Amino acid sequence: MVFFFTRWLVFIPALTRQPGLLRFQGIMASLLVGFGSFQQIIAYFIFPAVLFLGLTVAGLFALRQTNSRVNAKKGFGFPWTPLVFLALVAALLGLLAMHNPKQVMLGCAVVALGVPAYQLCRYREESTGRPEIGNA
Numbered sequence: 001m002v003f004f005f006t007r008w009l010v011f012i013p014a015l016t017r018q019p020g021l022l023r024f025q026g027i028m029a030s031l032l033v034g035f036g037s038f039q040q041i042i043a044y045f046i047f048p049a050v051l052f053l054g055l056t057v058a059g060l061f062a063l064r065q066t067n068s069r070v071n072a073k074k075g076f077g078f079p080w081t082p083l084v085f086l087a088l089v090a091a092l093l094g095l096l097a098m099h100n101p102k103q104v105m106l107g108c109a110v111v112a113l114g115v116p117a118y119q120l121c122r123y124r125e126e127s128t129g130r131p132e133i134g135n136a
Contacts, residue, residue: 021117043103047096048111054089057082 032041060082075081097104 040103043096043100044107044110047093047104047107050089050092050096051108054086054093057085057089 032044061079
């Protein structure tokens, strides 16, 4: 049963070229809209979105350390501007986690559920050299 479910998520029909994961995401979004309030939906979405925004800015420092061709000194106020931004992001994430811990954990869990689906898609693509496309 689990194999069928995960196979359905990564399968891409030749006719529509829409992966099952996209359809599953649409069903889940419809359920959230039907059973939840707009504030709940935003609470699920905002923490992971701000977290990944902060990780993206933090990646500037890692990129500068590992790649000598990146000249980050050309950016205005580097490194102070990104550091201030990261401090504000950390404060916002802390406030969100204190205000709505349940929604924060559920939002992070939903994002974390994408990791196995990604690994499965990546494994199938590496083994075949292309994504699975065809008939179910």
